[in-house]
Amino acid sequence: MDDAKFRREHRQALVDDRVSGASQLARQALESLAEYAGSCAGNDITDARARLLAFAEELQYARPSMAPLYNLVQRWSDQVERLRGDDLDAFRRAAAEAAEALCDASITAVVDAAGHAATLLDEHSVVITHSLSSTVLEVFKQIHARQRHPLRAIVSESRPGMEGRDQARALAGIGTAVTYITDAELGLFSGKATLALVGADTVLADGSVVNKVGTYLLAMAARDHGIPFYVCCESFKHVPFHAAGFELDEMPPGELDAPRHANITPRNVFFDITPARLVTGWVTETGIRAAAQ
Amino acid sequence: MDDAKFRREHRQALVDDRVSGASQLARQALESLAEYAGSCAGNDITDARARLLAFAEELQYARPSMAPLYNLVQRWSDQVERLRGDDLDAFRRAAAEAAEALCDASITAVVDAAGHAATLLDEHSVVITHSLSSTVLEVFKQIHARQRHPLRAIVSESRPGMEGRDQARALAGIGTAVTYITDAELGLFSGKATLALVGADTVLADGSVVNKVGTYLLAMAARDHGIPFYVCCESFKHVPFHAAGFELDEMPPGELDAPRHANITPRNVFFDITPARLVTGWVTETGIRAAAQ
Numbered sequence: 001m002d003d004a005k006f007r008r009e010h011r012q013a014l015v016d017d018r019v020s021g022a023s024q025l026a027r028q029a030l031e032s033l034a035e036y037a038g039s040c041a042g043n044d045i046t047d048a049r050a051r052l053l054a055f056a057e058e059l060q061y062a063r064p065s066m067a068p069l070y071n072l073v074q075r076w077s078d079q080v081e082r083l084r085g086d087d088l089d090a091f092r093r094a095a096a097e098a099a100e101a102l103c104d105a106s107i108t109a110v111v112d113a114a115g116h117a118a119t120l121l122d123e124h125s126v127v128i129t130h131s132l133s134s135t136v137l138e139v140f141k142q143i144h145a146r147q148r149h150p151l152r153a154i155v156s157e158s159r160p161g162m163e164g165r166d167q168a169r170a171l172a173g174i175g176t177a178v179t180y181i182t183d184a185e186l187g188l189f190s191g192k193a194t195l196a197l198v199g200a201d202t203v204l205a206d207g208s209v210v211n212k213v214g215t216y217l218l219a220m221a222a223r224d225h226g227i228p229f230y231v232c233c234e235s236f237k238h239v240p241f242h243a244a245g246f247e248l249d250e251m252p253p254g255e256l257d258a259p260r261h262a263n264i265t266p267r268n269v270f271f272d273i274t275p276a277r278l279v280t281g282w283v284t285e286t287g288i289r290a291a292a293q
Numbered sequence: 294m295d296d297a298k299f300r301r302e303h304r305q306a307l308v309d310d311r312v313s314g315a316s317q318l319a320r321q322a323l324e325s326l327a328e329y330a331g332s333c334a335g336n337d338i339t340d341a342r343a344r345l346l347a348f349a350e351e352l353q354y355a356r357p358s359m360a361p362l363y364n365l366v367q368r369w370s371d372q373v374e375r376l377r378g379d380d381l382d383a384f385r386r387a388a389a390e391a392a393e394a395l396c397d398a399s400i401t402a403v404v405d406a407a408g409h410a411a412t413l414l415d416e417h418s419v420v421i422t423h424s425l426s427s428t429v430l431e432v433f434k435q436i437h438a439r440q441r442h443p444l445r446a447i448v449s450e451s452r453p454g455m456e457g458r459d460q461a462r463a464l465a466g467i468g469t470a471v472t473y474i475t476d477a478e479l480g481l482f483s484g485k486a487t488l489a490l491v492g493a494d495t496v497l498a499d500g501s502v503v504n505k506v507g508t509y510l511l512a513m514a515a516r517d518h519g520i521p522f523y524v525c526c527e528s529f530k531h532v533p534f535h536a537a538g539f540e541l542d543e544m545p546p547g548e549l550d551a552p553r554h555a556n557i558t559p560r561n562v563f564f565d566i567t568p569a570r571l572v573t574g575w576v577t578e579t580g581i582r583a584a585a586q
Contacts, residue, residue: 165552169552175556184507213475216514220514259462272480
């Protein structure tokens with residue numbers, strides 16, 4: 001396959017992927033970079049490096065709302081920039097290995113973050129969550145593996161993608177008693193939960209959380225019902241910038257199946273931003289940081 | 294048709310109706326009573342009256358979350374109780390006319406309530422609303438009829454029944470520029486509105502609002518964004534009891550199309566209760582009552 005086609009197709013796969021979380025997309029990008037490192041054109045190291053860095057930049061901006069995609073690919077680019085190989089083949093191998101190592105580090109960070117979040121739950125916990133989060137699923141897996149106590153969760157469907165269906169199925173599959181609700185029921189059912197726990201696509205500099213649209217509603221409902229609202233994600237999802245000017249992905253409006261009328265404009269914004277003041281605590285691989293009282 | 298069958302079928306129609314608002318259902322019940330008054334069995338006034346009152350009681354409790362159904366039918370029963378006809382035919386006619394008069398009074402109350410709500414909007418207003426409300430639609434119709442200013446609305450779809458589709462279509466049909474969103478987007482889009490306005494199925498004694506599930510989320514979002522949240526409905530929807538023990542209709546869970554798994558329990562609760570503290574003002578045919586500061 002020629003270089004341009006490979007790059008275009010792999011970038012497009014990231015753009016079109018509605019199902020994977022931000023970290024999964026970042027790891028997918030790193031896999032693409034590892035594969036490209038082994039196969040890209042290039043007569044010498046300088047040429048190959050330039051191609052790798054150009055492809056990395058294309059992938060980095062494929063999904064602007066997804067911080068880990070930017071962060072992990074940037075970290076890889078920084079490493080590739082400094083890589084000195086004895087020959088082209090050694091350089092290719094080293095670049096591919098760097099991508100694989102970052103993939104592994106990302107997975108380890110998720111597992112460690114989930115381990116900290118697991119300490120927030122006990123046998124009386126009823127966790128309410130929104131949409132799909134592999135990190136939230138990992139929390140339940142770890143508790144299940146230790147068979148500490150029964151698990152109960154309330155999961156909302158997350159229109160229009162219905163990612164909550166996959167979350168419900170995965171949680172049920174490991175023995176969690178799942179109550180499945182519409183997004184509109186998040187307010188009512190927050191009153192039946194003891195704790196709200198979500199993943200994140202990006203955590204902004206002030207602690208505000210970019211996550212699947214509807215998360216902000218859950219955070220307000222948790223506050224109104226007096227239950228804590230925790231965000232759990234690896235630190236690769238934290239970015240140094242603020243909400244102002246942050247671009248929220250918008251998906252095809254056709255997914256809403258709105259009535260067709262010249263006066264009707266459907267809007268399918270994929271994310272919302274939960275203000276930091278609604279967050280009880282942020283959980284990463286380094287531990288739990290509670291909000292200032 | 295025999296009496297029992299007529300009553301069973303008309304009651305069932307109320308139970309099965311997912312589309313009509315509470316006042317429409319109440320008027321439908323009154324139409325059934327008017328029809329039954331003209332056709333029911335009964336050898337004399339006493340017999341016919343007993344049948345009418347028994348049928349009224351069956352209809353009254355067909356949809357426990359819907360106050361006007363109870364209130365309007367009760368008001369009719371009170372009148373029928375006191376009705377003295379010269380003969381059976383005159384009694385039948387009077388009972389039917391009483392039902393029709395209450396229908397008319399209910400419609401007039403909606404129009405008058407909407408008239409008061411219309412004074413809350415001006416040419417800069419962007420109204421965010423949830424689900425279907427004939428009263429909210431009436432507000433827009435009155436403003437449109439006077440061609441005072443362009444109308445803008447944000448309407449959420451209201452899963453699983455998608456009643457928001459009908460609301461969007463009706464609003465667009467009278468020239469409103471409608472932004473159509475998912476229920477999950479209510480938080481994000483409250484930030485683009487100037488005022489939240491909903492109908493109600495029931496207003497409880499303390500001012501809490503029973504309405505389509507998701508309304509509570511909208512009220513929290515309105516509060517968080519600093520925009521007012523108004524409830525507009527005729528006073529027949531106000532009831533003298535409190536939220537405790539109030540029964541919220543639950544619909545068939547199959548409507549959620551949840552993943553099938555022994556550990557997954559779908560819940561399809563039709564209403565939620567918005568606490569009075571989140572309401573800026575209550576609008577009825579008698580005017581606007583603002584919340585105490």
